[in-house]
Amino acid sequence: MSAVLSVERPRLLGVELAARTLLILAGLALAVFLLAPMLAIFVRAVQDNQGNYVGLVHFADYFATPALARSVWNSVWVSLVVAAITVPAAFVFAYALTRSCMPLKGTLRLIALLPLLAPSLLPAIAFIQWFGNQGVLKWVMGGVSVYGAPGIILSEVFNTFPHALMILIAALALADGRLYEAADALGTRRLRKFFTITLPGCKYGLLSAATVVFSYTISDFGAPKVIGGNFNVLAVDVFKQVIGQFNFSIGAVVGLLLLVPSVVAFGVDWVVRRRLTANLTARSVPFMPKPRRLFDNLMLAYCALVCLLLLAVLGMAVYTSLIQLWPYNLTLTLKHYHYALVAGDYAPAFWNSLKMGAWTAVIGTVFVFCTAYLLEKTRGLGPLRPALRLLALLSMAVPGLVLGLGYIMFFNHPQNPINFLYQTMAILAISTVVHYYTSGHLTAVTALKALDDEYESVSASLKVPFYKTFWRVTVPVCLPAILEIARYYFVVSISTLSCVVFLYAPHTILAAVAIMNMDEAGDIGPAAALGTLVVLASVGVCLLYALATRVLLAKSQAWRFNLEKS
Amino acid sequence: MQNGRDISALPPAQRDYGIVFQSYALFPNLTVAANVGYGLVNRRMSRGEIRTRVTELLKLVGLPGSEPKYPSQLSGGQQQRIALARALATSPGLLLLDEPLSALDALERVRLRGEIRLLQKKVGVTTIMVTHDQEEALSMADRVVVMNQGALEQVGTPREIYEQPASPFVADFIGRVNVLDAVSLGAGRYRAGRLALSANGSLHDAGTRVRLYLRPEDRVVEGSLDGESNQVHGQIAKVEFLGGHCLAELQVPELEGQPLSVFFSLNQMRELGIREGSELRLALRADRIRVFAS
Numbered sequence: 001m002s003a004v005l006s007v008e009r010p011r012l013l014g015v016e017l018a019a020r021t022l023l024i025l026a027g028l029a030l031a032v033f034l035l036a037p038m039l040a041i042f043v044r045a046v047q048d049n050q051g052n053y054v055g056l057v058h059f060a061d062y063f064a065t066p067a068l069a070r071s072v073w074n075s076v077w078v079s080l081v082v083a084a085i086t087v088p089a090a091f092v093f094a095y096a097l098t099r100s101c102m103p104l105k106g107t108l109r110l111i112a113l114l115p116l117l118a119p120s121l122l123p124a125i126a127f128i129q130w131f132g133n134q135g136v137l138k139w140v141m142g143g144v145s146v147y148g149a150p151g152i153i154l155s156e157v158f159n160t161f162p163h164a165l166m167i168l169i170a171a172l173a174l175a176d177g178r179l180y181e182a183a184d185a186l187g188t189r190r191l192r193k194f195f196t197i198t199l200p201g202c203k204y205g206l207l208s209a210a211t212v213v214f215s216y217t218i219s220d221f222g223a224p225k226v227i228g229g230n231f232n233v234l235a236v237d238v239f240k241q242v243i244g245q246f247n248f249s250i251g252a253v254v255g256l257l258l259l260v261p262s263v264v265a266f267g268v269d270w271v272v273r274r275r276l277t278a279n280l281t282a283r284s285v286p287f288m289p290k291p292r293r294l295f296d297n298l299m300l301a302y303c304a305l306v307c308l309l310l311l312a313v314l315g316m317a318v319y320t321s322l323i324q325l326w327p328y329n330l331t332l333t334l335k336h337y338h339y340a341l342v343a344g345d346y347a348p349a350f351w352n353s354l355k356m357g358a359w360t361a362v363i364g365t366v367f368v369f370c371t372a373y374l375l376e377k378t379r380g381l382g383p384l385r386p387a388l389r390l391l392a393l394l395s396m397a398v399p400g401l402v403l404g405l406g407y408i409m410f411f412n413h414p415q416n417p418i419n420f421l422y423q424t425m426a427i428l429a430i431s432t433v434v435h436y437y438t439s440g441h442l443t444a445v446t447a448l449k450a451l452d453d454e455y456e457s458v459s460a461s462l463k464v465p466f467y468k469t470f471w472r473v474t475v476p477v478c479l480p481a482i483l484e485i486a487r488y489y490f491v492v493s494i495s496t497l498s499c500v501v502f503l504y505a506p507h508t509i510l511a512a513v514a515i516m517n518m519d520e521a522g523d524i525g526p527a528a529a530l531g532t533l534v535v536l537a538s539v540g541v542c543l544l545y546a547l548a549t550r551v552l553l554a555k556s557q558a559w560r561f562n563l564e565k566s
Numbered sequence: 567m568q569n570g571r572d573i574s575a576l577p578p579a580q581r582d583y584g585i586v587f588q589s590y591a592l593f594p595n596l597t598v599a600a601n602v603g604y605g606l607v608n609r610r611m612s613r614g615e616i617r618t619r620v621t622e623l624l625k626l627v628g629l630p631g632s633e634p635k636y637p638s639q640l641s642g643g644q645q646q647r648i649a650l651a652r653a654l655a656t657s658p659g660l661l662l663l664d665e666p667l668s669a670l671d672a673l674e675r676v677r678l679r680g681e682i683r684l685l686q687k688k689v690g691v692t693t694i695m696v697t698h699d700q701e702e703a704l705s706m707a708d709r710v711v712v713m714n715q716g717a718l719e720q721v722g723t724p725r726e727i728y729e730q731p732a733s734p735f736v737a738d739f740i741g742r743v744n745v746l747d748a749v750s751l752g753a754g755r756y757r758a759g760r761l762a763l764s765a766n767g768s769l770h771d772a773g774t775r776v777r778l779y780l781r782p783e784d785r786v787v788e789g790s791l792d793g794e795s796n797q798v799h800g801q802i803a804k805v806e807f808l809g810g811h812c813l814a815e816l817q818v819p820e821l822e823g824q825p826l827s828v829f830f831s832l833n834q835m836r837e838l839g840i841r842e843g844s845e846l847r848l849a850l851r852a853d854r855i856r857v858f859a860s
Contacts, residue, residue, distance in 0.1 A: 457585065462656060556595065
């Protein structure tokens with residue numbers, strides 16, 4: 001044994017040990033903040049209020065109550081209708097974007113994605129203004145009240161449209177141009193090409209879009225809370241049982257019911273993702289649409305109409321926030337903004353949301369990216385890795401409302417050593433990080449997988465510890481993905497409602513919760529004003545992100561140049 | 567074993583080695599200088615020392631002055647040499663080359679072969695190179711280790727591997743070879759088809775089924791064949807043109823359908839009048855035939 005060796009050994013072992021410890025800590029964090037709350041719900045559903053095991057009594061009670069049992073059916077059929085409207089509408093839009101030569105594609109796409117930036121309550125408020133009791137276009141409804149199923153359906157179509165659109169654009173963009181060339185060479189008619197090449201090519205995308213829309217709608221809480229009226233759905237039932245009646249057991253039962261469609265959707269999506277990647281080989285040639293005047297114009301007309309409708313919804317919310325009182329006094333005013341930001345009871349809400357968004361963006365991005373790195377690029381701890389990967393994907397399968405419910409049951413427990421987190425800003429940020437974990441995780445993993453696996457081996461051979469290579473190489477190369485994760489976290493966390501509605505304290509109230517409360521109190525102007533502010537903040541962050549990426553790309557152009565090609 | 571210690575069980579960071587991968591694994595966001603100096607920064611060397619060492623290494627691999635460039639601005643072969651410089655920077659006791667040339671085009675590959683060999687001799691570092699290209703192994707190595715599905719087949723100099731393959735796998739894997747089914751007649755005599763052949767230096771009991779391995783160039787055609795053993799006579803069935811030489815397929819009636827492939831230089835082709843359909847007599851070299859039990 002040489003003297004050099006005996007000096008080196010403990011230090012390098014320390015580095016290996018550090019990587020493993022960090023990975024274990026990340027696994028523990030996900031276990032505590034995702035798995036444990038879910039287990040708490042399972043346990044609560046089979047216990048009475050004194051904590052004794054009672055079996056499936058609560059389930060029996062639930063289904064014996066006709067009003068509650070009806071919510072299951074209501075939730076299901078409303079979600080089905082929303083999927084049946086959104087998916088075809090988004091498909092045509094995605095088809096126009098990917099397969100036509102219409103002008104203004106970028107602008108139309110941007111407008112169509114705008115609903116992502118709005119809290120899910122905002123369209124409900126707008127639809128009340130359009131079609132409600134005092135609505136501008138009330139006569140269009142022909143005597144049918146917008147409160148209830150029609151309002152929920154309209155709002156959820158607005159909310160889910162961009163989600164379906166993104167999936168379908170991805171599916172349609174995966175076309176192999178060679179197939180179409182072969183069909184042309186065989187003299188195939190246009191309609192036949194559509195049914196034999198296009199539709200089969202994106203059937204998994206359609207399936208995935210449908211399940212995402214369905215599970216989003218069935219677990220969304222904001223829109224039915226505002227515009228649902230007396231029409232009961234599962235998501236609102238959980239809220240009423242827990243907040244209104246402190247009936248945690250029935251709340252847990254409904255929460256578990258809500259978990260079912262999400263888990264199914266998760267399974268479908270998982271299968272679909274695996275099929276999608278196998279669909280396109282490296283030798284595929286991207287499809288290039290050719291200009292066709294009539295078709296392009298028709299597509300442009302359709303997309304313009306959809307964008308107009310989406311803008312009409314958002315526009316009505318903005319308009320509501322700027323006028324005195326609909327429909328009696330239409331003079332323009334900023335008093336609702338003054339009330340929402342300064343004068344009202346919920347004045348801290350917007351600033352809290354910004355703070356929470358910033359926290360979530362920072363904590364979430366660091367945690368998601370570091371965990372993904374440790375998972376993909378370090379060695380050892382074999383069995384822990386698949387478990388962690390599964391947890392990372394599983395967070396998508398848990399509706400926000402259910403996660404929030406799990407958090408109160410788990411963290412509010414007096415014997416929980418970390419119940420000091422309860423009623424803090426930290427728990428809001430943590431729950432949001434966990435709730436939106438999957439998307440960030442997939443972004444990080446995709447970026448990391450594009451890197452050469454051998455960077456770590458090279459560093460080891462040069463005796464450079466892994467964290468130095470992480471900092472000097474991995475982070476700079478993945479910076480676009482890291483910024484994207486941060487942007488995503490900020491945008492979703494300032495408009496999220498379902499996850500935090502059980503967890504806020506008076507001093508940590510958030511914008512989305514404040515909108516809900518103000519709407520309930522009849523302060524629809526301030527509610528709209530706050531919603532508009534949330535959208536503006538998201539737009540601001542997106543612009544900042546675009547600017548940052550552009551500057552970054554320009555700065556690193558010397559080495560990013562040609563990188564995609566090689 | 568490395569300097570008297572067994573490194574098989576040690577984690578990579580504790581082994582003293584430099585490595586070059588097929589993909590080079592150059593850090594794309596760092597300049598050539600930063601890449602080459604990557605392992606030096608950790609060794610408490612001053613900036614000046616590092617700069618000197620990097621310049622020296624870049625000169626060594628034939629790319630002086632490329633310090634400020636980024637990997638994506640270099641060609642594949644150049645990136646390869648930067649990766650080599652980075653691996654050599656810390657003066658490791660062992661250099662591992664993991665298929666370093668397989669991502670390059672054929673011409674560049676042949677050129678770099680010689681350069682790496684030259685460089686390795688200059689630096690004098692023990693080098694292990696993994697390759698699937700037999701020609702590469704024969705032309706570059708001092709010693710070749712042939713492995714088959716994780717098991718060691720033969721260790722030897724390139725000539726030993728080529729001329730005295732230790733197993734049918736090695737004979738098949740390295741270079742072209744004729745394989746003839748035969749039965750041993752004892753005392754180094756074998757019967758393939760209706761033909762009796764002798765092979766020196768191998769012993770198999772009479773009656774055992776064997777395979778005879780013979781390279782296409784191990785034959786005598788020129789001058790008088792009188793007195794040569796293993797004479798065969800046949801007809802050229804087809805000729806494959808390979809550039810500097812040709813591969814002729816000889817149909818020998820006595821071999822009962824087992825064709826013989828034979829190399830000829832272009833001059834031999836002309837002088838012996840070899841073309842498809844022509845008759846030919848030649849002798850197989852008894853000292854070159856390898857016999858393995860089948």
